[in-house]
Amino acid sequence: MKPATIRDVARRADVSVASVSRVLTGAGPVTDATRKRVMEAVEALQYVPHSGARSLSTSKTSTVGVILPDLYGEYFSELIRGMDLAARALGYHLIVSSSHDDAEEASAAIRSMRGRVDGLIVLSPHLGAANLAGSLAGRLPVLLMNAGADAGRPSIVVDNHGGAVAAVEHLIATGRRRIAHIAGPTGNLEAEARLAGYLEAMAAAGLPTTVVDGAFTKASGHEAGVQLAAMATRPDGVFAANDNMAIGAMLALQEAGVRVPEDLAVVGFDDVPLAGLVHPGLTTLRINIAEMGRSALERLVKLIQSAGAADADAACEVVRPQLVVRPSTNPATQNPTRASRASAAAAVPLPEGENP
Amino acid sequence: MKPATIRDVARRADVSVASVSRVLTGAGPVTDATRKRVMEAVEALQYVPHSGARSLSTSKTSTVGVILPDLYGEYFSELIRGMDLAARALGYHLIVSSSHDDAEEASAAIRSMRGRVDGLIVLSPHLGAANLAGSLAGRLPVLLMNAGADAGRPSIVVDNHGGAVAAVEHLIATGRRRIAHIAGPTGNLEAEARLAGYLEAMAAAGLPTTVVDGAFTKASGHEAGVQLAAMATRPDGVFAANDNMAIGAMLALQEAGVRVPEDLAVVGFDDVPLAGLVHPGLTTLRINIAEMGRSALERLVKLIQSAGAADADAACEVVRPQLVVRPSTNPATQNPTRASRASAAAAVPLPEGENP
DNA sequence: CTGTTAGCGCTTTCAC
DNA sequence: GTGAAAGCGCTAACAG
Numbered sequence: 001m002k003p004a005t006i007r008d009v010a011r012r013a014d015v016s017v018a019s020v021s022r023v024l025t026g027a028g029p030v031t032d033a034t035r036k037r038v039m040e041a042v043e044a045l046q047y048v049p050h051s052g053a054r055s056l057s058t059s060k061t062s063t064v065g066v067i068l069p070d071l072y073g074e075y076f077s078e079l080i081r082g083m084d085l086a087a088r089a090l091g092y093h094l095i096v097s098s099s100h101d102d103a104e105e106a107s108a109a110i111r112s113m114r115g116r117v118d119g120l121i122v123l124s125p126h127l128g129a130a131n132l133a134g135s136l137a138g139r140l141p142v143l144l145m146n147a148g149a150d151a152g153r154p155s156i157v158v159d160n161h162g163g164a165v166a167a168v169e170h171l172i173a174t175g176r177r178r179i180a181h182i183a184g185p186t187g188n189l190e191a192e193a194r195l196a197g198y199l200e201a202m203a204a205a206g207l208p209t210t211v212v213d214g215a216f217t218k219a220s221g222h223e224a225g226v227q228l229a230a231m232a233t234r235p236d237g238v239f240a241a242n243d244n245m246a247i248g249a250m251l252a253l254q255e256a257g258v259r260v261p262e263d264l265a266v267v268g269f270d271d272v273p274l275a276g277l278v279h280p281g282l283t284t285l286r287i288n289i290a291e292m293g294r295s296a297l298e299r300l301v302k303l304i305q306s307a308g309a310a311d312a313d314a315a316c317e318v319v320r321p322q323l324v325v326r327p328s329t330n331p332a333t334q335n336p337t338r339a340s341r342a343s344a345a346a347a348v349p350l351p352e353g354e355n356p
Numbered sequence: 357m358k359p360a361t362i363r364d365v366a367r368r369a370d371v372s373v374a375s376v377s378r379v380l381t382g383a384g385p386v387t388d389a390t391r392k393r394v395m396e397a398v399e400a401l402q403y404v405p406h407s408g409a410r411s412l413s414t415s416k417t418s419t420v421g422v423i424l425p426d427l428y429g430e431y432f433s434e435l436i437r438g439m440d441l442a443a444r445a446l447g448y449h450l451i452v453s454s455s456h457d458d459a460e461e462a463s464a465a466i467r468s469m470r471g472r473v474d475g476l477i478v479l480s481p482h483l484g485a486a487n488l489a490g491s492l493a494g495r496l497p498v499l500l501m502n503a504g505a506d507a508g509r510p511s512i513v514v515d516n517h518g519g520a521v522a523a524v525e526h527l528i529a530t531g532r533r534r535i536a537h538i539a540g541p542t543g544n545l546e547a548e549a550r551l552a553g554y555l556e557a558m559a560a561a562g563l564p565t566t567v568v569d570g571a572f573t574k575a576s577g578h579e580a581g582v583q584l585a586a587m588a589t590r591p592d593g594v595f596a597a598n599d600n601m602a603i604g605a606m607l608a609l610q611e612a613g614v615r616v617p618e619d620l621a622v623v624g625f626d627d628v629p630l631a632g633l634v635h636p637g638l639t640t641l642r643i644n645i646a647e648m649g650r651s652a653l654e655r656l657v658k659l660i661q662s663a664g665a666a667d668a669d670a671a672c673e674v675v676r677p678q679l680v681v682r683p684s685t686n687p688a689t690q691n692p693t694r695a696s697r698a699s700a701a702a703a704v705p706l707p708e709g710e711n712p
Numbered sequence: 713c714t715g716t717t718a719g720c721g722c723t724t725t726c727a728c
Numbered sequence: 729g730t731g732a733a734a735g736c737g738c739t740a741a742c743a744g
Contacts, residue, residue, distance in 0.1 A: 003470070003495060005737055016715040021739060028740090029713055050471030052411050053737030056720045061408065063451070063472075077433030084454050093472070095419070095451045098440050114359070115406030115721080116419075116449070139359060247633065277603070279635035361721055372731045377723055384724090385729055409721030412736045471737080 004045035013041035024049060062091060064300055065117040067109055068098040069125055073244065074272040075289060082293025083121070090301050092118075102126075114140070119304045121145060121296050125188045141303040143296055146190055154303060156296050156317045160190050160269075163285040163321040164197025167239045167267045170283070172205055174329055176237030176265055180210040182224040182249060184241035191216065194241045194269060210235060214245045221248025228264070229256035236264055237329075243268035243275045243284055250278065250328065265329040269321070281326030292319055360401035369397035380405060418447060420656055421473040423465055424454040425481060429600065430628040431645060438649025439477070446657050448474075458482075470496070475660045477501060477652050481544045497659040499652055502546055510659060512652050512673045516546050516625075519641040519677035520553025523595045523623045526639070528561055530685055532593030532621055536566040538580040538605060540597035547572065550597045550625060566591060570601045577604025584620070585612035592620055593685075599624035599631045599640055606634065606684065621685040625677070637682030648675055 006024075010017040015034055022028040023038040030038075041047070055061045066083060068076055080096060087094045095117060100106035103126065113120060119141040144155035171179050181198040184191025195211065202209045212227050214220040221240060225248060228235055240246035246268030250260050258264050260280055268275060271286035295317070303313060362380075366373040371390055378384035379394040386394075397403070411417045422439060424432055436452060443450045451473060456462035459482065469476060475497040500511035527535050537554040540547025551567065558565045568583050570576040577596060581604060584591055596602035602624030606616055614620050616636055624631060627642035651673070659669060 001495070006739095007737080017738080018715060018717095018740080019713090022714090025739075031713065034714080048467045048470045050737050051468065052408060052417065052471035053720090054471070054739075055408050056412050056722090057737080057739040059720065074430065074433070077430070077436075080433075080436075080452075081454075084452065088453075088455055093451055093453065093468075095449055096436075096440065097444075097449065098437075099444055111404045112407065112449070114404045115408035115410070139357070251633075274630060274633065277607075277630065278633060362723095363721080373722080374724080374731060374733095375729085378730090381723075387729060390729080406721050409736090410723075412738090413721075413723045415736065 003050075004047045006047075006049070008045055009038065009041045009047050012045060013037040061093075061116060061118050063093040063095055063117045064297065064304075065110075065113040065120045066094060066096045067100060067106060067113075067120060067122045067124075068096065069101060069106075069123060070099055074274060075242075075270055078272070078289035079123075079293040082290030082295075083297040085290070086294040086297035086301075090298070092297070092301060119143070119300045121300055122147075125190055139307075141300060141307060143300040143303065145292075145296055152314055154299065154314055154316075156292060156299070156319060158190065158287055158292075159318050159320045160193035161197040161200075163269060164194040164239065165201040166321070166323050167269065167285060168198055168201035168205070170323055170325070170329065171237040171239060171265055171267060172201075172207070174237075174265060176235075177207060178210070178233065178235040179207060179237040179239060180212060180228055180235040182212050182214045182221060182228075182238060182240040182245050184245075185215045186213075188216070191241050198239055214241065216242050216244060218244045218248035221245030222252045223248075225249030225252025226256065229253055229258050234258070234264065237267075238264060239267045239269075241269060243270045243272045243282060246282055246284070246328075247274065247278055250280075250282070261327065261329050261331055267329055271321075271324055275324075276326065280328045280331075283326045283329040284324055285321035286324045287319060287321045359406075360403045361406070362403075364401055365394065365397045365403050368401060369393040417449075417472060417474050419449040419451055419473045420653065420660075421466075421469040421476045422450060422452045423456060423462060423469075423476060423478045423480075424452065425456055425462075425479060426454055430630060431598075431626060434628070434645035435479075435649040438646030438651075439653040441646070442650040442653040442657075446654070448653070448657060475499070475656045477656055478503075481546055495663075497656060497663060499656040499659065501648075501652055508670055510655065510670055510672075512648060512655070512675060514546065514643055514648075515674050515676045516549035517553040517556075519625060520550040520595065521557040522677075522679050523625065523641060524554055524557035524561075526679055526681070526685065527593040527595060527621055527623060528557075528563070530593075530621060532591075533563060534566070534589065534591040535563060535593040535595060536568060536584055536591040538568050538570045538577060538594060538596040538601050540601075541571045542569075544572070547597050554595055570597060572598050572600060574600045574604035577601030578608045579604075581605030581608025582612065585609050585614050590614070590620065593623075594620060595623045595625075597625055599626045599628045599638060602638055602640070602684075603630065603634050606636075606638070617683065617685050617687055623685055627677075627680055631680075632682065636684045636687075639682045639685040640680055641677035642680045643675060643677045 006017050006020050010020045015038060019030060019034055020038050022030050023035050084094055097109045100109050110120065121143045123145045124147045144153055146157065147155060168179060179202065181195060183195050199209055212224040214224050221244060224245065228238060229252060238249060240249055246266050250266050253260055253264060260266055266282065268282050268284035271284045275282040275284050362373050362376050366376045371394060375386060375390055376394050378386050379391050440450050453465045456465050466476065477499045479501045480503045500509055502513065503511060524535060535558065537551060539551050555565055568580040570580050577600060580601065584594060585608060594605060596605055602622050606622050609616055609620060616622055622638065624638050624640035627640045631638040631640045
């Protein structure tokens with residue numbers, strides 16, 4: 001009734017367990033005759049190696065853990081997709097663990113990974129989590145993402161500050177002067193860097209600033225949009241800390257009769273797939289999210305495989321977002337509506353995939 | 357240098373490993389004094405139990421595997437989110453494995469799960485995969501999703517046929533008569549059920565049918581839209597086998613100068629978050645995807661915990677999609693643009709979540 | 713080339 | 729209440 005073990009196979013093939021192991025792992029010398037007998041027994045018994053046992057024996061799990069704050073929305077799904085792709089290619093499994101809002105939970109999640117994974121990718125937008133990962137992971141290789149530019153630890157970060165500056169400069173370049181910012185949640189390092197970039201760029205241009213609070217959600221963006229629309233001297237441009245909020249704000253503005261971009265131009269951040277599909281298409285700072293995920297996983301595996309090597313790769317890779325101009329700031333870059341698709345085609349790549 | 361083991365703790369606390377185990381697992385009688393000594397040692401050594409070893413010993417991994425055909429797009433990310441939520445609540449981990457287009461790959465993925473998980477959720481939109489899962493999984497509990505109504509095996513399926521009929525009937529009810537269908541990929545059970553529903557409903561109404569091929573992707577929907585727009589007697593309604601294609605088709609139609617819904621009404625399937633945000637909002641058949649994922653995981657865990665029980669839950673749960681009417685078929689249900697948000701609010705819930 | 717054996721780190725009877 | 733010892737299923741020396 002219970003699944004066959006390597007001993008059952010050995011017994012049946014009338015060889016030692018060692019030989020079975022050799023045949024199955026492909027390591028070590030084996031006679032063709034032996035191999036054949038083993039394979040037959042494997043077949044007959046429907047034997048499948050127990051990877052847990054193998055892991056314990058080799059102290060390698062071929063699995064990496066991904067610790068996320070949340071699993072909502074396109075940003076993270078894209079990220080995981082990229083990681084999964086790379087993991088498959090490298091023969092690794094992916095174990096995901098999300099919804100860790102506070103450091104406490106994340107901490108528990110990380111400890112529970114010991115003996116289960118060979119390494120960890122930790123997304124820690126909150127300050128505490130970064131240290132956390134280091135202290136708790138023990139000797140486990142860890143790759144940090146979206147944390148501040150934490151020196152001395154392998155990590156990948158987005159140039160949030162630079163992106164924010166680019167966003168503001170683009171708005172200014174298109175003639176906007178009263179530019180507001182919809183900020184992300186306080187305590188979130190990425191949100192804070194984007195806010196800082198906004199403030200700096202505005203100061204550099206000698207323009208007054210307006211900041212509305214948000215929480216990275218579409219709903220919070222919507223609220224912010226309502227506020228913007230109701231302002232006495234309404235802004236003529238807004239830079240939202242992410243696409244989600246930008247989209248929420250656009251909806252609110254349009255509901256209030258504010259025309260985008262004529263009355264008010266909107267810029268987001270991330271370039272989630274949705275950004276190119278809303279109406280009007282959203283100008284944003286593109287991060288190739290899936291690609292970043294792929295890169296993260298590959299680096300982690302490299303880290304794992306060279307574990308202990310002195311030339312530890314403790315670099316902090318910086319991903320620079322790229323400005324993608326769409327109709328939400330520039331009417332000339334029309335949405336693909338009743339118009340030639342030519343101009344929009346480049347800016348609005350359609351994500352693929354067979355989804356029911 | 358290496359992480360501490362239970363023996364290190366035992367030595368340090370000057371007790372047996374058994375006692376350490378008892379303290380840590382909370383099982384068995386222990387003196388307060390002993391417990392205290394153990395905890396101190398644990399603290400001092402930064403000891404974290406090795407879950408792999410524990411798994412081998414208890415033959416429980418507290419992990420479930422999810423086998424997916426692909427990880428692209430909102431459908432699957434929503435699904436995983438629901439599963440992850442339930443898994444956390446039940447103390448389980450989630451290991452995801454995707455991009456298994458053919459049965460061969462899925463097969464390999466499934467076997468590689470042995471000894472790594474306590475059960476499997478298999479999404480097998482292709483015929484072969486379902487059987488496969490059964491035969492390969494051995495004594496592993498398996499929950500099938502999105503396979504045909506496979507009797508005699510625990511599963512969750514969407515009532516694709518019924519949904520398709522509802523879609524067509526809605527189009528007919530709004531006065532459409534030349535109703536086309538954009539089909540999903542052949543060989544995909546869900547796509548085929550939706551096609552069958554369309555054909556049946558049309559036949560029942562005595563209307564002629566038009567079927568355009570698609571592949572569940574936005575791009576294929578776009579192509580289909582181009583074809584529809586170019587037809588000699590253009591349809592005045594179209595039912596796409598999923599939202600992705602419906603959205604792609606809408607874009608193509610609008611580019612061709614066809615007005616939606618005035619000239620041509622569009623209905624999708626799934627109600628992915630995007631459906632409520634495109635312009636015009638897409639009428640579709642709503643499946644609460646995350647909820648379905650949650651339900652799937654909970655059922656699997658129940659299956660695991662009652663493993664071997666005679667009253668095996670081999671039921672096939674049927675999820676009935678619900679028609680959500682939006683402007684793509686009914687101009688009266690306006691998009692939230694320059695209009696009261698009241699009517700649209702119910703139909704266009706904004707998904708939440710903090711995403712950078 | 714093959715078999716024997718000692719673990720991997722932990723849980724769990726079973727005596728004491 | 730506590731400890732010694734026997735595995736969980738597999739791999740990897742080490743002898744033959």
